[in-house]
Amino acid sequence: MSVPRDFKLDDLKTESPPTDESTHELLGSPSSYSRDSLELDLEQALPPQPLPPFTITREFALTLFVLWFGNFLTSLDGTIVSTTMTNIAADFGQSNMVTWIATSYLLTSTAFQPLYGKTSDILGRKELLLVAQGLFCLGILLSSFALNVQTLSIARAIAGMGGAGIFALSSIVISDVVPLSQRSLFMGYGNIVSSTSQMLGGPVGGLCIVTIGWRMMFLLQVPCLLLCIGILWYKVDIKVEHIPDQADRYSKDNLKRIDIWGIITLNLAVSSIIFLLSANENTTQTYKVIFTLIFVLSSIAYFFVEKYVAVENIIDPELVKGQIGILGFTNGVSAMGLYMVLFMIPLYLQIVQGVNVTKIGFYTMFFVLSTALGSLMSGHIIRKYDKSEAQTMVAGVSSSLKFFILQGVGFLILWLDVYYTKPNSPHWLWRLTLVLSLIISGFGAGGYSVGINIYVIGKAGRRGQASGNTVLSLIKQLGKVLGVSICLAAYTKSLYAQLKDFFTDASNSEFMEHLMKDSNFLRNGLPEEYISQVLIFYRTSICQSFSIPLYLTGFGLVVMFLVDRQIKRELLP
Structure with a gap:
């Protein structure tokens, strides 16, 4: 059915197209959508119009450099610190407090993510990005002069405040300056930048520890960050239609909008x-x-x-309802499963198969590379459907569903490989299968996130895309933390129960205590007659923790399938 060109939003009646009631119970009614979303739906009901051509200017290239270079440095710093924090804590003689270093950054980087989206709608993208890069630079500088783990943790917390804004605003600004039909491609490029820096972080961190030391490792990042801040300050101007002019941004009425x-x-x-x-x-x-x-x-x-x-909500409540809320949930489910696997793979390789810790990075490298390739492939697929915004949005969700299936297949292969491989196996087949599972799951995870972002940006509209990005990022970050916590709890509970049943004799109870406190005791202290059976306990516990991502992915796929069906009915004729 065609819609007349002179049709106006005010002429719209309360009628809604017939839909599957059972699906609406899960996904929410279209009546809950915002006015911007409704206007977008009406535009999409018209015959598809050709989208305007997209050209890359010098200012656009500088904007991309600032965003991606900042992203690169933030991701690189994260993996460098995760690789070297044990050595840093040992230098201070505080190895028992090593988790403070990681937790402090994780805490602030997650908690401060919601701040940047809506606040940048009020005070401007460039201003908030400068604040974020400044905080991150300050945190890195203070880290290089830390006196103990406590002061280093405070410095990492400050860096986390800035890192949250760099990640959040990179995605938001890309959505501002790139048309919807091209966003998937540029998101793919951005993911390649982040993945490359994550891959380099481990080797760079290890090299710094044995050559220039960890203090200089932090200090060398500061000039790079200052260069990024300088280019942003003097050469980049990020203009967004709905953000007030410079003269009005700090007026009393505008500042009242900050929640x-x-x-x-x-x-x-x-x-x-x-x-x-x-x-x-x-x-x-x-x-x-x-x-x-x-x-x-x-x-x-x-x-x-x-x-x-x-006056204005920091997160628009309409964005956590209906389709966007459900897709945000599945995004969190994907992140949970993903980080469960990333957390447990090193444990499995090191404890069960006896792989040297220096070689574990070789296996995870395949995962990082495939994640980058998956996001780029997803971007190219979605870009083919650029005749209208409706087609681009539908292509985004459909693409995410297919990549989510790949992620689930990768998890299944991984679980089967762990379940059927004996500890200390000398065969090459399990190694090949493990690498294959990491490639498939990484490829699926990388492609999945791009399509979800494209749909949420299109559905939320120009005014709501910053808040939409905030919702996705916050749920994804919480999914990471929740995933690792659930996985570790399942692993610990299973291992404790098996060891307790095995070491029933009171004279051997100390073995169980040593194993629960330090896994290195397994190969460097446990009597040889117990090792083979205890290795099976570790394998079984890790296998049980791997089953959780499988269940989560299966549930997420059912939800994604329902969302995909409804979106196609709404947006396609």
């Missing part, structure tokens, strides 16, 4: 849930109760502030 109390309460809620998810056997019950209370109270306060106090 200060929403930012504070949301940060408290996210921070407390991360503390709870990062808790281990050494965390006291008192701390768990305190952070649970903080989470509950701050969550209640956040919903109260957003409903009755805030």
